[in-house]
Amino acid sequence: DQQVKQNSPSLSVQEGRISILNCDYTNSMFDYFLWYKKYPAEGPTFLISISSIKDKNEDGRFTVFLNKSAKHLSLHIVPSQPGDSAVYFCAARPGAQKLVFGQGTRLTINP
Amino acid sequence: DTGVSQDPRHKITKRGQNVTFRCDPISEHNRLYWYRQTLGQGPEFLTYFQNEAQLEKSRLLSDRFSAERPKGSFSTLEIQRTEQGDSAMYLCASSLESGTRPYEQYFGPGTRLTVT
Numbered sequence: 001d002q003q004v005k006q007n008s009p010s011l012s013v014q015e016g017r018i019s020i021l022n023c024d025y026t027n028s029m030f031d032y033f034l035w036y037k038k039y040p041a042e043g044p045t046f047l048i049s050i051s052s053i054k055d056k057n058e059d060g061r062f063t064v065f066l067n068k069s070a071k072h073l074s075l076h077i078v079p080s081q082p083g084d085s086a087v088y089f090c091a092a093r094p095g096a097q098k099l100v101f102g103q104g105t106r107l108t109i110n111p
Numbered sequence: 112d113t114g115v116s117q118d119p120r121h122k123i124t125k126r127g128q129n130v131t132f133r134c135d136p137i138s139e140h141n142r143l144y145w146y147r148q149t150l151g152q153g154p155e156f157l158t159y160f161q162n163e164a165q166l167e168k169s170r171l172l173s174d175r176f177s178a179e180r181p182k183g184s185f186s187t188l189e190i191q192r193t194e195q196g197d198s199a200m201y202l203c204a205s206s207l208e209s210g211t212r213p214y215e216q217y218f219g220p221g222t223r224l225t226v227t
Binding site: 100101 | 115117142144151152153154155156159161166167169202204206212214215216217218219220221223
């Protein structure tokens with residue numbers, strides 16, 4: 001039962017443009033959502049989070065949007081930089097302490 | 112301020128052998144989590160500790176797996192009688208219960224296990 005889904009395995013964006021990464025979920029009981037970035041041979045690095053009672057959270061170049069009615073969240077990166085090339089995971093907390101992760105989206109920023 | 116550390120970073124073992132991994136969380140964090148990640152998938156929850164108490168275990172954690180956190184600081188994850196299906200990246204994370212954002216988990220670099 002895949003409760004968190006990232007349907008795009010990869011995304012390619014030109015440097016300086018906006019990157020939009022998407023995530024869908026099925027469990028209405030998720031109370032927090034998080035985005036992580038992962039480089040090869042490293043653990044996931046926390047990027048940004050949002051509470052289920054909010055619809056937007058912004059931190060520098062990163063903004064997360066939550067649409068509860070559609071059970072959809074997205075991560076916007078503006079402007080995209082070469083160092084943003086990585087695999088991005090969305091994760092959700094089902095009220096317990098664990099996190100449930102999506103499968104990841106590989107973002108490639110082209111010069 | 113050191114992050115989460117894991118040892119070893121890589122482990123190659125033969126099927127049937129036992130392996131043990133260690134995780135040192137961020138020093139003030141009282142919650143510690145183990146996850147497993149296989150190729151093309153996101154991390155999957157295995158188990159979690161609050162201080163020294165193991166409070167939740169996933170059904171993924173078969174009886175060949177055991178985790179401990181004896182003094183509420185570092186943790187070990189042992190896999191007995193390893194199988195080829197155990198080959199994965201084992202990730203440790205920690206968080207602070209009393210922090211302003213206790214849901215934020217910080218991950219270590221992982222231990223990559225290869226069972227031959």
